[in-house]
Amino acid sequence: GAVVSQHPSWVICKSGTSVKIECRSLDFQATTMFWYRQFPKQSLMLMATSNEGSKATYEQGVEKDKFLINHASLTLSTLTVTSAHPEDSSFYICSALAGVEYNEQFFGPGTRLTVL
């Protein structure tokens, strides 16, 4: 099956700093990638849809200036959490759209962000 990687798998940072998370589709090209946030023992919350070569589409309530998304190539999307604060601590998961017809997505392993 299609493989999606994320880097780093975990990161600890100080409050006020910025953190970049990379999402890569390793064996296929993904024109569309998605970024999700998951709080402990909860479901996935879609943050934004990332389209290669265009601006990301953010879900309602997600601060686009805080969560910067760049999809510069067909295999890489990045999420930058700017001026991170403890409330941004969460598990961030990306996925890549592998099948347009059924909206089949392949998920990365996730990134655990802890902001001190």
Next chain:
Amino acid sequence: AQSVTQLGSHVSVSEGALVLLRCNYSSSVPPYLFWYVQYPNQGLQLLLKYTSAATLVKGINGFEAEFKKSETSFHLTKPSAHMSDAAEYFCAVTGFQKLVFGTGTRLLVSP
């Protein structure tokens, strides 16, 4: 709008027992439905998907699900639970280029 409801935040079974995880959907168009499994601190792995080809869908690790339009259900089953099946399971329905997830069901397997 599309949505899914997973009944039961936790399901406990004994090893070797039948696993049944419930999912009901709501969709204004013929749905595409998915079951994903998530192990602790990991991403989601696709177990199986319904894309209207067959109502009984077989997936990985011995799981299967049956699409029942009359009941708007897509329940996940496995005849015999293994300890390694202990994980979080998510049902999802496709919207317009988006996946809408249920709240998840944690499967606990006791020896």
